[in-house]
Amino acid sequence: MNKLIRVFAAVVIASLLLLFAINRLNSAVGFSSDNTLTIYNWGDYIDDDLIDRFEEETGMKVIYETFDSNEAMLTKIQQGGTTYDIAVPSEYMIAKMLEEDLLLPLDHSKLPNLKNIDERFIDLPFDPGNKFSVPYFWGTVGIVFNREMLGDMEITSWNDLWDPAFENEILLIDGAREIIGMGLNSLGYSLNDTNVDHLEKAKAKLDTLTPNIKAIVGDEIKMLIANEEAAIGLVWSGDAADMMWENENLDYVVPSEGSNLWFDNMVIPKTAKNIEGAHQFINFMLDAEVAAQNTEWVSYSTPNKEALQYMPEDMVEDERFYPSPELTEKLEVYENLGKKNLALYNDLFLQFKMHRK
Amino acid sequence: MENKLTRNLYMVPYALWIALFVIAPIILVLYYSFFDIEGNFSLINYQNFFTPVYLKMTLSSFWYAFLITLFSLLVAYPTAYLLTKTKHKQLWLLLIIVPSWINLLLKAYAFLGIFGTYGVTNNFLEAIGIGTQQILFTDFSFIFVSVYIFIPFMILPIFNALNELNPTLIDAANDLGASRWTTFRRVIFPLTLDGVKAGCQVVFIPALSLFMLTRLIAGNRVITLGTAIEQHFLVTQDWGMGSTIAVFLIIIMFLFMTITGTRKRGI
Numbered sequence: 359m360n361k362l363i364r365v366f367a368a369v370v371i372a373s374l375l376l377l378f379a380i381n382r383l384n385s386a387v388g389f390s391s392d393n394t395l396t397i398y399n400w401g402d403y404i405d406d407d408l409i410d411r412f413e414e415e416t417g418m419k420v421i422y423e424t425f426d427s428n429e430a431m432l433t434k435i436q437q438g439g440t441t442y443d444i445a446v447p448s449e450y451m452i453a454k455m456l457e458e459d460l461l462l463p464l465d466h467s468k469l470p471n472l473k474n475i476d477e478r479f480i481d482l483p484f485d486p487g488n489k490f491s492v493p494y495f496w497g498t499v500g501i502v503f504n505r506e507m508l509g510d511m512e513i514t515s516w517n518d519l520w521d522p523a524f525e526n527e528i529l530l531i532d533g534a535r536e537i538i539g540m541g542l543n544s545l546g547y548s549l550n551d552t553n554v555d556h557l558e559k560a561k562a563k564l565d566t567l568t569p570n571i572k573a574i575v576g577d578e579i580k581m582l583i584a585n586e587e588a589a590i591g592l593v594w595s596g597d598a599a600d601m602m603w604e605n606e607n608l609d610y611v612v613p614s615e616g617s618n619l620w621f622d623n624m625v626i627p628k629t630a631k632n633i634e635g636a637h638q639f640i641n642f643m644l645d646a647e648v649a650a651q652n653t654e655w656v657s658y659s660t661p662n663k664e665a666l667q668y669m670p671e672d673m674v675e676d677e678r679f680y681p682s683p684e685l686t687e688k689l690e691v692y693e694n695l696g697k698k699n700l701a702l703y704n705d706l707f708l709q710f711k712m713h714r715k
Numbered sequence: 716m717e718n719k720l721t722r723n724l725y726m727v728p729y730a731l732w733i734a735l736f737v738i739a740p741i742i743l744v745l746y747y748s749f750f751d752i753e754g755n756f757s758l759i760n761y762q763n764f765f766t767p768v769y770l771k772m773t774l775s776s777f778w779y780a781f782l783i784t785l786f787s788l789l790v791a792y793p794t795a796y797l798l799t800k801t802k803h804k805q806l807w808l809l810l811i812i813v814p815s816w817i818n819l820l821l822k823a824y825a826f827l828g829i830f831g832t833y834g835v836t837n838n839f840l841e842a843i844g845i846g847t848q849q850i851l852f853t854d855f856s857f858i859f860v861s862v863y864i865f866i867p868f869m870i871l872p873i874f875n876a877l878n879e880l881n882p883t884l885i886d887a888a889n890d891l892g893a894s895r896w897t898t899f900r901r902v903i904f905p906l907t908l909d910g911v912k913a914g915c916q917v918v919f920i921p922a923l924s925l926f927m928l929t930r931l932i933a934g935n936r937v938i939t940l941g942t943a944i945e946q947h948f949l950v951t952q953d954w955g956m957g958s959t960i961a962v963f964l965i966i967i968m969f970l971f972m973t974i975t976g977t978r979k980r981g982i
Contacts, residue, residue, distance in 0.1 A: 362727070429949065526849065532935060534950060573852040573934020578827065587832050587851070697752050697952060704951040709768055712775075712938045 395635040396421045398431060398442040400622065403495075405655035412642050418635050435460055435627045442629045443636040449484040449621045452491050453694035461490045462626045468637040471644035478686065479621070479661040483693055491623035492640055495658040497595035498681065498689060499536055499618040506607040507589035516544040516613040519590065520567055527589040528567075529582055530574045534700075534707035535692055536618065537564065537574075540592060543615045549690045552699045561706040565713045574711060583608065594620065595679060599657050610678045616688030621661070741965065747958035752951075760959035769943070769960070773967075776939040780922035783861045787918050788911065790862065791869035795910075798870070799877045808874065815867045823931045826860050827851065830932075852934035860932045861922060869914040876910025877903075912975045920968050940964055 397409075401424040409420050423440070425431040428451040435442060436458070447455060455461050466472060466488075475493060485491045503513050511523065519528060530537055539549045541560030551557065572588045583591045584604035593601070598610040624643065626636045642648060650668035653660040659679045660666070666674045674680060681689070695703070751757045763769065794811075801807050814822070829835050830850040837847045850856050880903065888898040904911075926941030935942070940960050947957030 362724075529934075532930060534946075572849075573936065574930075575934055576930060578931065582827075582831075585831065585833065701752050701951045701953050701956075704946055704953075705768070708938070708943060708946065711935050711942075712768070712771065714936075 392632060393417065393635075394419045394421055395443050395632050395639055396423065396441055397639070398423050398425060398434070398440075398445040398627075400424060400446060401426055403446065403622075403656055405652045408643075408648055408652055411648075412639060415642070416635070416638055418632075418638075420639075432460075435629055438629050440629065441631045442627050443632045444630075444639055445625055445627050446494055446622050447625060449482070449623065450692050450694060452623060452625065453484050455625070455627070456485075456490065460628050462628060462630060462633065463489050464492065464626065464640070465637060468634075469641045469644065471641050471646075474644055474646050474649070474662050474664040476661050476663040482621070482691055484621075484691065485623070491625045492644065493661040494622045494624050494643070495596075495653075495656065496619065496621045496661050497659055497679075498612045498620070499539070499592070499594055500598065500610055500612040500678075502583060502591045502593050502598040502601055502608055502610050504583070504586060504589045504605075504607050505609055507586060513590070513611055514614050516540055516615050516617075518613075519570060520544075522569070524570045524590060526570065526572050528570045529572055529579050529588045529591040531579055531592055531594070532574050532576050534703045536592065537710065538703050538707055539618055540564070543613065543617060546615065549616075549618055550693045550695060552695055552702075554702070557702065557706055561710055564710050568713055580604075596658050599679070603657075612678065612681050612685060612689075614685070614688075616685075616690065619686075619689035619691050621691070744958045744961050744965070747954050748962050750955040752953045752955060760955045763956060764959055764963060772938055772940055772943060773963070775937070776923050776941075777967075779858070779861075779925075779937060779939065780919050782858050783865060783922040784915050784919045786858060786862045787865050787869040788915065791866055791873055791914065792911070794866075795870050795873040795877055798874055804878070808871075811870055812867050815864075819864060820927070822864065823860065823928060826856070826932060830856050851932070852936055854933070854937065857928060857933035857937050861925060861928060864928075865918045865922065868917045872910040872913040872917070873907060874910075876907035880906055916972060916975055919971060923967065924964055 395418050397420060399422070403424070404422075409422060412418070413420055423442075425434070428448050431445060431447060432451060432455065434440065435445060435455075452461070469492070472488070472492065479493045479496060481487055501513055501516075501519070507527075511521075513519070535549075538557065538560055541564040542549055542551050542556065545556070545560055545563060547553075547556045547560065551560075573582075575582065579591055579593060580597055580601055582588065583593075584601050586605070586607075591601075595610065595612075598608075602608045602610065624640050626633060626640075630636055643652065644662065646662060646664035647668050649660050649662035649665035653662075653665060653669060654673070660669075677685075748760055749756055749758070751759045798804060798807050798811075831837070832847060832849070832851075834851075836850055841847055884902055884906070885898060888902045893901065923939070924941035924944070925939055926945045929935060929937045929939055929942050940963070944957045944960050944964075947953045947960070
């Protein structure tokens with residue numbers, strides 16, 4: 359047993375030494391919590407030049423890390439190993455992070471540029487009064503389709519997808535809220551409906567779409583649609599922009615019945631050490647010109663109203679990514695429906711997947 | 716006394732391993748299965764399992780796992796038999812094992828390209844005049860890719876069994892006038908049955924809970940219990956229901972092991 363204890367003690371001592379060494383190394387190159395800012399963002403989601411500019415303006419050193427799913431980000435922040443000063447979760451994840459008490463409140467007096475954000479995107483149900491978050495980019499769920507493959511057939515609404523002509527041509531993303539939501543929207547119900555009767559009806563309606571569905575897939579959908587494996591796909595607008603970049607035959611439409619409106623938001627997680635710097639960074643990104651430059655690079659839709667005037671006209675007037683006010687009226691943000699309702703959505707989604715042609 | 720102590724000390728890593736990574740997880744799975752989504756103690760998950768949705772899912776998991784095992788066996792047995800007849804057995808065996816060193820995900824992605832509408836297979840079908848077919852996202856592609864992935868695991872035990880077979884027994888059967896088919900049926904197959912059973916176990920049990928291939932290759936047109944577990948843990952966060960399905964999977968696997976288990980007969 360003695361041997362075992364000795365081995366154990368050796369491991370502990372080695373870890374402590376390493377920890378000490380890292381600390382010394384960090385402070386040797388000037389990394390301390392006051393002048394470094396650790397940002398945790400989605401991949402390909404910022405113009406790198408802006409990070410350089412922020413470093414120049416403030417003299418802070420930015421450490422930039424990326425994640426590829428909200429869940430992965432949540433896990434890292436829960437563990438608390440890295441002192442992330444800024445993170446960019448989607449709106450449903452904010453509700454979850456608030457429940458788990460992982461976010462720090464924002465000091466609005468340090469964010470004068472907050473006034474640049476379009477009123478439509480302020481004070482939303484997932485964060486009343488924007489106490490904890492500031493919108494970074496937004497988008498919709500809609501239909502991407504291949505003009506070349508469809509010929510002169512037009513798609514403008516969810517119900518168009520039920521056309522028998524589209525047999526075996528539709529790919530869906532593997533998301534319960536998105537797909538059940540499509541069923542609800544096509545029947546004119548709300549995306550946040552929790553009425554069991556309505557949900558059953560939506561599921562029954564989705565079952566009748568089965569002959570047109572080729573597959574229900576994950577992130578591969580980008581590759582599959584760009585490679586023309588199928589003509590139609592139900593996707594997030596951001597993914598649609600990526601696909602349209604790859605294949606110019608593709609087009610995107612936000613269905614006329616309405617759809618989902620999603621947000622990625624800047625927050626300061628509990629792990630933050632440089633809270634002052636985090637506020638500076640958020641305020642910097644909210645600056646109209648900076649936001650415009652960033653939006654041109656990322657090509658998602660910006661919530662920054664003032665930024666629009668600095669952006670190319672064809673981009674701002676593109677109704678696919680900046681839908682008209684009438685259509686925006688019909689877009690809904692996902693509310694946190696609670697575990698029980700989410701389970702109901704998932705059960706129905708599972709049953710829908712099991713429905714065979 | 717000293718000797719016994721050191722022997723016990725050597726047992727520590729093994730015992731810890733079994734306790735931490737085998738027994739504890741099974742107990743945890745069992746424990747979680749008794750909680751509903753709100754975290755209250757209940758048997759609702761077990762009640763839910765016996766609804767048509769999950770029973771149908773169990774049946775379909777069984778059916779696909781059965782087909783995958785069957786086709787793997789049909790391909791693997793003759794292959795293993797031919798392998799024992801070749802000159803460079805070990806080299807051929809190595810060539811069969813090598814693909815299993817490549818990550819499963821990479822192989823699945825490769826098949827997306829091979830089976831796609833504009834993929835190699837369809838180019839070939841087009842060239843010989845059959846025309847483009849939908850191969851990806853069908854039962855066929857799912858079973859084909861699964862069989863491809865599992866086949867090395869089926870070949871190995873059968874090859875070992877065949878390799879250990881005493882050739883004089885076959886000579887004896889021939890001398891006694893048995894036809895080739897009778898020799899196979901009455902001598903070779905019964906003597907390699909243990910290898911076949913081992914191979915079936917290694918294929919059937921993982922095949923029962925495949926979930927990644929069901930999405931990538933079958934486009935969620937095939938739903939197995941594995942898919943449901945993944946969804947309950949990652950999306951719904953209904954760990955109770957996920958665990959309940961896992962409990963049933965463990966029971967099914969245990970039953971399967973018992974049925975196909977090898978009882979060593981005294982020699």
